[in-house]
Amino acid sequence: MAQKKMVTAITSMNEDFAQWYTDIVKKAELVDYSSVRGCMILRPYGYAIWENIQKTLDQKFKETGHENVGMPLFIPESLLQKEKDHVEGFAPEVAWVTMGGNEKLTERLCVRPTSETLFCEHYSHVIHSYRDLPKLYNQWCSVVRWEKTTRPFLRTMEFWWQEGHTMHETAQEAVEETERMLNIYADVCENFLAIPVIKGRKTDKEKFAGAEATYTIEAMMHDGKALQSGTSHYFGDGFAKAFDITFTGRDNTLQYPHQTSWGMSTRIIGAIIMTHGDDNGLVLPPAIAPIQTVIIPVAQHTPGVLDKAFELKERLSKIVRVKVDDSDNSPGWKFAEYEMKGVPLRLEIGPKDMEKNQCVIVRRDTREKYFVPLEDLETRLPELLKAVHDGLYQRALQNRTEKTTSASNMEEMEAATKDKNGFVKAMWCGDLACEEKLKEVCGVTSRCMPFEQEQIAQTCVCCGKPAKSMVIWGKAY
Amino acid sequence: MAQKKMVTAITSMNEDFAQWYTDIVKKAELVDYSSVRGCMILRPYGYAIWENIQKTLDQKFKETGHENVGMPLFIPESLLQKEKDHVEGFAPEVAWVTMGGNEKLTERLCVRPTSETLFCEHYSHVIHSYRDLPKLYNQWCSVVRWEKTTRPFLRTMEFWWQEGHTMHETAQEAVEETERMLNIYADVCENFLAIPVIKGRKTDKEKFAGAEATYTIEAMMHDGKALQSGTSHYFGDGFAKAFDITFTGRDNTLQYPHQTSWGMSTRIIGAIIMTHGDDNGLVLPPAIAPIQTVIIPVAQHTPGVLDKAFELKERLSKIVRVKVDDSDNSPGWKFAEYEMKGVPLRLEIGPKDMEKNQCVIVRRDTREKYFVPLEDLETRLPELLKAVHDGLYQRALQNRTEKTTSASNMEEMEAATKDKNGFVKAMWCGDLACEEKLKEVCGVTSRCMPFEQEQIAQTCVCCGKPAKSMVIWGKAY
Numbered sequence: 026m027a028q029k030k031m032v033t034a035i036t037s038m039n040e041d042f043a044q045w046y047t048d049i050v051k052k053a054e055l056v057d058y059s060s061v062r063g064c065m066i067l068r069p070y071g072y073a074i075w076e077n078i079q080k081t082l083d084q085k086f087k088e089t090g091h092e093n094v095g096m097p098l099f100i101p102e103s104l105l106q107k108e109k110d111h112v113e114g115f116a117p118e119v120a121w122v123t124m125g126g127n128e129k130l131t132e133r134l135c136v137r138p139t140s141e142t143l144f145c146e147h148y149s150h151v152i153h154s155y156r157d158l159p160k161l162y163n164q165w166c167s168v169v170r171w172e173k174t175t176r177p178f179l180r181t182m183e184f185w186w187q188e189g190h191t192m193h194e195t196a197q198e199a200v201e202e203t204e205r206m207l208n209i210y211a212d213v214c215e216n217f218l219a220i221p222v223i224k225g226r227k228t229d230k231e232k233f234a235g236a237e238a239t240y241t242i243e244a245m246m247h248d249g250k251a252l253q254s255g256t257s258h259y260f261g262d263g264f265a266k267a268f269d270i271t272f273t274g275r276d277n278t279l280q281y282p283h284q285t286s287w288g289m290s291t292r293i294i295g296a297i298i299m300t301h302g303d304d305n306g307l308v309l310p311p312a313i314a315p316i317q318t319v320i321i322p323v324a325q326h327t328p329g330v331l332d333k334a335f336e337l338k339e340r341l342s343k344i345v346r347v348k349v350d351d352s353d354n355s356p357g358w359k360f361a362e363y364e365m366k367g368v369p370l371r372l373e374i375g376p377k378d379m380e381k382n383q384c385v386i387v388r389r390d391t392r393e394k395y396f397v398p399l400e401d402l403e404t405r406l407p408e409l410l411k412a413v414h415d416g417l418y419q420r421a422l423q424n425r426t427e428k429t430t431s432a433s434n435m436e437e438m439e440a441a442t443k444d445k446n447g448f449v450k451a452m453w454c455g456d457l458a459c460e461e462k463l464k465e466v467c468g469v470t471s472r473c474m475p476f477e478q479e480q481i482a483q484t485c486v487c488c489g490k491p492a493k494s495m496v497i498w499g500k501a502y
Numbered sequence: 503m504a505q506k507k508m509v510t511a512i513t514s515m516n517e518d519f520a521q522w523y524t525d526i527v528k529k530a531e532l533v534d535y536s537s538v539r540g541c542m543i544l545r546p547y548g549y550a551i552w553e554n555i556q557k558t559l560d561q562k563f564k565e566t567g568h569e570n571v572g573m574p575l576f577i578p579e580s581l582l583q584k585e586k587d588h589v590e591g592f593a594p595e596v597a598w599v600t601m602g603g604n605e606k607l608t609e610r611l612c613v614r615p616t617s618e619t620l621f622c623e624h625y626s627h628v629i630h631s632y633r634d635l636p637k638l639y640n641q642w643c644s645v646v647r648w649e650k651t652t653r654p655f656l657r658t659m660e661f662w663w664q665e666g667h668t669m670h671e672t673a674q675e676a677v678e679e680t681e682r683m684l685n686i687y688a689d690v691c692e693n694f695l696a697i698p699v700i701k702g703r704k705t706d707k708e709k710f711a712g713a714e715a716t717y718t719i720e721a722m723m724h725d726g727k728a729l730q731s732g733t734s735h736y737f738g739d740g741f742a743k744a745f746d747i748t749f750t751g752r753d754n755t756l757q758y759p760h761q762t763s764w765g766m767s768t769r770i771i772g773a774i775i776m777t778h779g780d781d782n783g784l785v786l787p788p789a790i791a792p793i794q795t796v797i798i799p800v801a802q803h804t805p806g807v808l809d810k811a812f813e814l815k816e817r818l819s820k821i822v823r824v825k826v827d828d829s830d831n832s833p834g835w836k837f838a839e840y841e842m843k844g845v846p847l848r849l850e851i852g853p854k855d856m857e858k859n860q861c862v863i864v865r866r867d868t869r870e871k872y873f874v875p876l877e878d879l880e881t882r883l884p885e886l887l888k889a890v891h892d893g894l895y896q897r898a899l900q901n902r903t904e905k906t907t908s909a910s911n912m913e914e915m916e917a918a919t920k921d922k923n924g925f926v927k928a929m930w931c932g933d934l935a936c937e938e939k940l941k942e943v944c945g946v947t948s949r950c951m952p953f954e955q956e957q958i959a960q961t962c963v964c965c966g967k968p969a970k971s972m973v974i975w976g977k978a979y
Contacts, residue, residue, distance in 0.1 A: 057627055059620060060580075060581055060623060061577070061611070065572075065574075066573055066624055068571060069569035076570065092546035092549070093550070095552070097541035097543065097660055098575075098613070099597075099660070101537050103537075104537055104538075120599045121599060121602075122598060122600075123599075123601060124598035124600060126595055133601075136613070143543075147534055147536060147543055166644075167572075171603040183574055185572060
């Protein structure tokens with residue numbers, strides 16, 4: 026009677042991966058829908074994951090000298106139009122404010138889809154001398170892109186992100202910055218989110234509107250599809266010229282600064298779900314799990330059990346994010362609930378455990394069970410959390426290894442992509458036509474030209490002309 | 503030659519308070535303007551102040567059981583219209599999105615001016631039983647109100663804030679929540695921002711659109727004008743009825759939950775400027791100062807000085823937020839720069855100090871100078887920061903005391919308000935007509951009915967009828 030309704034099973038991932046994803050997003054209480062089409066509500070548990078990712082990134086940004094700022098939500102149409110490639114890329118997918126109160130605006134304002142133009146206008150006010158450089162700014166905010174079809178985290182009209190925008194004295198410094206930030210994204214993905222990524226450069230077709238070069242980290246989801254997990258762009262001085270940003274250089278000449286931008290968004294939560302989740306629900310990497318260890322009292326009405334549970338919580342809260350669930354729900358219900366929510370470790374404590382001065386710890390990822398003496402918890406818990414992290418990373422890496430093939434010609438390419446997902450390594454001549462043909466024939470796009478190149482063949486997988494680089498091809502979210 | 507241009511003097515506050523304010527906002531590098539009318543850019547220094555205020559508030563919210571969420575930026579027109587008083591209050595001052603990409607929307611979306619309607623729609627999905635209550639949610643975001651005249655921090659079209667929205671089983675619990683959050687705001691103002699505030703209730707004329715009761719903290723600025731610094735609203739079950747939010751109570755009957763909301767915004771930075779600032783610039787309360795102590799090396803080209811400065815920074819960064827300015831600018835330029843930026847303590851270290859194994863510390867608020875042995879810094883710095891905080895608070899309290907009078911009749915009221923600002927305590931009968939007359943004749947509005955009432959007279963200051971409560975009257979930002 027006092028029970029909340031049982032956590033109902035979710036669709037199996039092998040049966041219907043898309044439905045499995047939607048079930049997790051809902052049952053793990055990450056997101057709710059509203060009457061605002063295409064926008065999601067980040068519920069407390071989902072937002073807490075995002076806050077932990079934010080903290081991790083923000084600390085790394087600050088350690089590398091970046092400062093946060095707050096830019097306006099709106100961009101006047103004339104400002105958006107200043108850089109030609111940029112406006113062509115974004116204008117078709119922005120939301121337009123045309124009325125303020127009861128009055129029609131003389132100029133439409135778009136709701137920012139990204140803020141290069143706003144940062145550039147500001148930079149034109151504050152950059153005058155090489156002494157003002159570099160400017161290393163970042164902003165945490167939400168942006169809006171008018172998407173037709175949406176899915177929570179993966180593609181929503183509004184999403185939360187950070188956007189770094191920097192200006193440098195030289196092209197070399199700017200390029201170094203794009204690499205530095207891409208490395209930070211890769212570090213966070215691999216060492217905090219347990220997601221292995223491939224670092225590389227986007228082809229011209231896939232690069233950011235207005236950029237000279239876009240760098241990316243690409244992750245493989247459990248179903249073999251790719252998810253672009255963070256990007257870093259080098260702009261050269263194109264925006265600087267369009268926005269008339271100049272500085273007096275060390276040689277006393279007037280120069281244009283060199284620009285970068287880089288971003289990671291709530292999309293990464295979709296990557297966490299699809300990399301680590303299983304048929305029992307979400308599986309969270311310990312570093313960003315809002316609850317790292319949940320304490321479940323067993324036979325909690327037996328005198329002393331709840332006291333012990335809260336005593337352990339008090340003790341362990343110094344080293345992990347810990348919660349006791351002392352609700353009236355049964356232990357079985359609670360086990361299922363925290364498995365659904367992906368809590369890395371479950372600590373069970375009951376009268377029998379107390380007699381032996383031990384507890385039971387169960388890993389979310391492998392369901393392995395450990396009997397741990399209570400006095401060892403301070404050393405065992407961090408070890409087990411690390412083991413979960415490492416296990417998740419290895420499992421994801423193995424999945425990627427298993428689902429990565431290579432192809433030397435179109436026959437192999439078609440075989441590698443027909444009715445299946447995965448990464449295919451293949452050589453490319455550099456021509457847009459071949460990229461388009463691979464999309465048409467095999468349904469794949471170029472994910473990136475990895476920094477770590479391999480020589481799969483001498484010739485383009487598509488046209489047979491001399492190859493310029495190896496590309497990772499795949500279907501993508 | 504290597505010098506940046508000298509920090510130029512700002513307008514004196516006695517000469518032109520409004521211009522003094524604008525000068526500080528600009529010269530302390532808090533804000534920049536853009537081509538987005540009425541919106542401000544929060545520059546790194548301004549944003550860092552906001553981040554520190556955020557951290558302080560967020561910790562207190564979490565300690566009292568609140569959870570952060572992310573709600574959509576847009577509100578469909580039909581959703582905004584669900585609660586009659588609310589839409590009447592806000593519809594005239596919202597920005598409307600009417601186009602998405604190249605298509606006209608079938609329903610306009612407003613950019614949120616506040617999010618009661620979005621929270622209520624979500625609450626209707628997740629509240630079913632008394633076991634689901636209370637819901638204690640908060641959101642950090644920016645909101646937009648279509649203002650005609652704007653001033654940085656004080657009134658901008660877009661501003662940053664937090665908005666808490668909670669639902670409770672009983673009216674009493676909801677009222678207790680509004681008081682709890684008002685007390686948190688008052689605590690943060692007084693003990694972190696050094697701003698004394700008066701807690702009270704708003705009159706019906708001044709309350710929030712759709713609320714049953716609005717509670718407020720009112721601060722007095724240096725010029726004697728009031729600034730509403732945080733508000734907390736009790737809604738009863740009005741929104742719950744409009745949004746059909748019901749739950750099964752302990753007695754198994756269907757009931758409406760009782761609602762609150764509460765917010766504090768970047769406006770509070772305006773209050774910090776106008777409460778503590780002086781003719782040398784900003785003066786920041788230590789608790790939220792991005793730099794609490796700036797180390798200025800004197801004769802920095804003398805061997806050993808810079809090493810010593812950075813050694814001190816390393817040591818002191820364990821206890822305070824500290825920075826060394828080792829730029830080529832002269833010590834005099836640096837003194838002025840960090841005074842302008844309101845850094846609470848300046849630590850000067852030069853060859854003569856090093857000989858004596860001491861340094862010079864200068865307080866920003868009083869300019870008092872202290873010779874401090876280097877080995878005492880760990881104890882002296884926190885003491886001095888506390889002294890700055892206490893000094894700022896006492897100075898602000900004294901200003902408020904000096905500029906607060908009381909009035910028993912209209913003659914006294916006119917005398918107390920003619921050509922001057924300040925708080926006037928006076929009795930009120932409770933009629934809107936008297937409130938409007940006081941506005942018309944004396945230019946004052948009711949700031950609040952303080953929780954701590956005094957019996958200034960028996961009758962209303964305006965109409966002479968029996969008084970219901972004492973009101974603080976004043977001109978306000």
